[in-house]
Amino acid sequence: MQRRTILKGGAAAAATLALGRPGFAGSHLPVKAGFIYVGPIGDGGWTYEHNEGRLAVEEHFGDQVETVYQESVPEGADAERALTQMALGGADIIFTTSFGYMDPTINVAKKFPDVKFEHATGYKRADNVATYSARFYEGRAVQGTIAGMMTETNKIGYIGSFPIPEVIRGINSAYIHAKKVNPDVEFSVVWAFTWFDPAKEADAATALIEQGCDVILQHTDSTAPQAAAASAGDVITFGQASDMAEYKPLPRVSSIIDNWAPYYIERVQAVIDGSWEPTDTWGGIDSGMVKIGEITDAVPEEVKAKALEIRDSIADGSYHPFTGPLNKQDGSAWLAEGETATDETLLGMNFYVEGLSGTIPQ
Structure with a gap:
């Protein structure tokens, strides 16, 4: 059975903080993949397509992967709080899907070196932070x-x-x-x-x-x-x-x-395999990341x-x-x-x- 969770402030935040984050052994299942969105998943555009990628991850991996997401997260301090909650909640890999999440991603990644972070459209990387975008x-x-x-x-x-x-x-x-x-x-x-x-x-x-x-x-x-x-x-x-x-x-x-599904599947698979590395990806029409x-x-x-x-x-x-x-x-x-x-x-x-x-x- 596929599982997904929507994190909303207040009670959910308290719950995630109380849970703490279990250590990641590199091979435990299900792997938990988190997604932070700048808009609502029903925006019909950018966030909608990122969420389609998340759903494709669920469909592809089934019970091997659990996904969580938080939508309409403002860029800035709110993003840092949302990322912290998601990491404390046990996420093994977190995709942050807007340019303004760049510094919050880097800041939170320093506090959670065992969590893998993927930042869309940015340029700052770290040992546990990869970047990706489309042409x-x-x-x-x-x-x-x-x-x-x-x-x-x-x-x-x-x-x-x-x-x-x-x-x-x-x-x-x-x-x-x-x-x-x-x-x-x-x-x-x-x-x-x-x-x-x-x-x-x-x-x-x-x-x-x-x-x-x-x-x-x-x-x-x-x-x-x-x-x-x-x-x-x-x-x-x-x-x-x-x-x-x-x-x-x-x-x-x-x-x-914007066709994010293949990339998300590939990167989650890398976490499952233990082969994840902080890469920099810029795909275009040739790779299918951009479609007309x-x-x-x-x-x-x-x-x-x-x-x-x-x-x-x-x-x-x-x-x-x-x-x-x-x-x-x-x-x-x-x-x-x-x-x-x-x-x-x-x-x-x-x-x-x-x-x-x-x-x-x-």
Whole structure:
């Protein structure tokens, strides 16, 4: 029988603290895998897909693995408390699934050296802390291609969450590829300063639509921008992190799907085997960690063909989304003809490419 637990504050916290954490022998079963989520599992996007990965772990391992999770954990001190409770409650491996959990993960890992920690989208590692992320910018290249070819107003809106390299990479990639197929395209970026807040996300989408944007991209977690576009009519959108298929065939014409299940299964298996190590994983379209959701019939065939060409060339390694010639926003040279960006540059990206307007908040 598969088991799962939802940890909620108060009584649950007291219970976990009272339990203490048994020592991990490296081969005891069931292994307990914990997940800390920044949003609710019903957000329809980022957290939903991480939770789908957790459910896949349960299905794959059966009674060998018990999973626990806590949803809607704010980044910061609350995350550190939630992680501590989960470690005290006997978790053998804990996945922390948002960038802002980075320092709390490192801090708690120091206190629990026998617990394995996995932090999504961060860059700090330790003897018992691994990192993992997906090359979302590859999916943005496909989305940007569709957006540039389908816009009628030549105005594309982009809802950003926080101005971190992960999000900036996506904006740049989408813009580069929209511009390649439509030199007249313009991007407007609105920063929501939240991962999940349906009201703010809807307001941002509405503001962009009122500015004349007929394509909306998002790096936020809810389906609120999809709903706003559906109400406006004649606006297309893309699913973010999950398929958001309830809005097919319009406004949602395709999506980036984060496929975490294989990674979660692999890493839990490593705990069971005693082979777990603090690795750094950055998967993309080629590994299946990034998937392109169905391109609907609302997309013209020639547009679909171009988008699939981009997807397939990224997958087989014949094309890199950041290939020169490319300049930075201020006109200074960045990549020469045929030169591709290094992972080091992409991981620290803090600039817009030439042609994008506006400034990145500091």
